[in-house]
Amino acid sequence: MTAEKKTGKTAFVCDTEYQVFNALNYMWYHKDLKADLYLGLFFSRAGNLAAGMSNHHFFDRIVLTRPHFRKETEGKIHWYLRHATAYLLPKRTLKRDTVNREPVFFDYQQIFTSSLNCYAVCLISVNQQADVCFLDDGAGSYFSYDKQQSTSKLHRFFSKIFHAGAEGIVPDRVYLYSTRNARKHAKAEVLPLPKPTEDFLENVRELFGISVSEGINDSWIWLTHPDALTISTEQIDHGVKETLTRYQQKIIVRKHPRDDREELYRGFRIDESQGLWEIQIPFYDMEKTVLIGTYSTAQMTPKLLYDMEPRVIILCRLYKSVYKEGLFEKIVQASLEFRDLYRDKTRVMIPENFEELGALLQQLS
Numbered sequence: 001m002t003a004e005k006k007t008g009k010t011a012f013v014c015d016t017e018y019q020v021f022n023a024l025n026y027m028w029y030h031k032d033l034k035a036d037l038y039l040g041l042f043f044s045r046a047g048n049l050a051a052g053m054s055n056h057h058f059f060d061r062i063v064l065t066r067p068h069f070r071k072e073t074e075g076k077i078h079w080y081l082r083h084a085t086a087y088l089l090p091k092r093t094l095k096r097d098t099v100n101r102e103p104v105f106f107d108y109q110q111i112f113t114s115s116l117n118c119y120a121v122c123l124i125s126v127n128q129q130a131d132v133c134f135l136d137d138g139a140g141s142y143f144s145y146d147k148q149q150s151t152s153k154l155h156r157f158f159s160k161i162f163h164a165g166a167e168g169i170v171p172d173r174v175y176l177y178s179t180r181n182a183r184k185h186a187k188a189e190v191l192p193l194p195k196p197t198e199d200f201l202e203n204v205r206e207l208f209g210i211s212v213s214e215g216i217n218d219s220w221i222w223l224t225h226p227d228a229l230t231i232s233t234e235q236i237d238h239g240v241k242e243t244l245t246r247y248q249q250k251i252i253v254r255k256h257p258r259d260d261r262e263e264l265y266r267g268f269r270i271d272e273s274q275g276l277w278e279i280q281i282p283f284y285d286m287e288k289t290v291l292i293g294t295y296s297t298a299q300m301t302p303k304l305l306y307d308m309e310p311r312v313i314i315l316c317r318l319y320k321s322v323y324k325e326g327l328f329e330k331i332v333q334a335s336l337e338f339r340d341l342y343r344d345k346t347r348v349m350i351p352e353n354f355e356e357l358g359a360l361l362q363q364l365s
Contacts, residue, residue, distance in 0.1 A: 009060065009105070010035040011127075012135075013113040013120040015042045016257075017208060017276045018297065020049060022135045023112065024058055026175065026193065028200045036061040036105065040119060043257060052207045064099035068118035087161075090122035097122075114141075116166040124169055131172040136193050136304075138297025141174075142181045143327075143334035177304040181337050196305055201279065209275030216284050219252045220244075220364075222268070223293035226258040233322050237264060240315065243358055244268075244292070247365060254298070278305060286310040290364060294319055295331050300338055309342055313360060314350045 010033055012023040020039065027033060037059040039050050050062045068086070086093040094104045097119055104123065108130045113120040114137035124132055134141070175193040176182055182190045222244060225233070241264060244251055254271040273280070277298050286308040291299045295316040302308040314335045320328050332350070339348035351357040 009108060011038060011105070011108045011111045011123060011130075012036070012059075013038045013040075013065075013111065013117075013123060015040040015115060015117060016137075017043060017045065017049065018138060018278060019114045019135065020053075021204070021208065021276060021278055022114070022137075022193065024053075024204055025196050025200060026112070026135065027058060028197070028203075029194050035059050036063060038063045038065050038119065038123065040065045040067055040117070041099070042067050049207060056203075056207070061102070063102040063104070065119045066097045066099060068097060084161075086118050086122060090125045093118065093122045094126065110172075116169060121166050121169065132169060133173045133175065134171045134188070136176045139295055139300055139334070140297075141176060141183075142178070142300075142338065143183065143295075143330040178341060181334070181341065183334075195307075196278075201282065205279055208279045210279060210283070216252065216271075216289065218250075218288055220247065220250045220290040220292060221271070222251050222253045223291060223296045223298045224253065224256045224259045224261075224265075225294050225296070226256050233319060236319055236322065239354055240318065240357075241265075243354055243361065247361055250365070251292075277301065281306055281308070295335060303338075303341055309344060309347055311347045311364065312349065313357070314338075314348070315357070317350060317352050318354065318357065 014020045106126050108127045110131040112133045112135050114135050171188040174188045174190045177193050179190050179192050252271050253265045253268045278301050281302050286302045290311045292313045293299050299312045302310050316331045335350050339345050349360050
């Protein structure tokens, strides 16, 4: 770690392509802003994306960071000690988790993040003077900002023990595509995140890729979720598959980046297109599609970003038994409020059970 730098700038901490997309969109509307991007190597294209952005000079600096995961060979005690170190010695943690020993600045005026991961928490803790700003992170941003959902039990434990970390962070501002659907964010000011413009999309398409799948316009798209929401969802997932199998020829499976399951989707057509969904949306006639998922960012972004109204089937009520206590009610409420954004509210369907799902599919076929 080098000596402290006086920058008076802005920092963005991003872990996903969608978070980078939203950071770039914010920068598009604030072209005079001097900002650094701290990009976590959480997804396979992170390095290529960083290289592409460096060539376009969107940010003053792009600093790659290492994910803070437990290693396969790491013992539980050592893992606990690493967590404790992160809260006790945040500068040391930043040095350890920063690729190529890039300098980390300690005089930011504002720090934008969408998730309070270890790196974001440490960067905020060494920049006490900075305003903390949350950027729209999709579906999760609209059922509440709840640290019990966004941070692990271990993070919360050490945060309370050392009076530091995620538990003590309260945002000053929250930027959302739909402020109408905002949850309470303590004392935060909730502000609109401007919609992506065509000029912006033209400038960033090559960064994220514009591969487009044939047949999407007339298809039902099954948007999968990570391998597990909270506990095993296998039985419910297979129930969804059985219900959808009758309409297999209509369906394209678009797998979540953290969904490695193959057997579950055997027999279904898999969307092999590369690139960010939010970049691809304008290429499709969303009015003709059906988006099927538990409660997915990809179901919401056509409406939130482009005011398109695809038919949407939100399956959250089928997964009631796997959600943590209190989370199910929040997601159902957020789903109902998302439906209220539609001009034609009948295009957002939230079935109560498998029988109702089957009837809806039959009606749409």
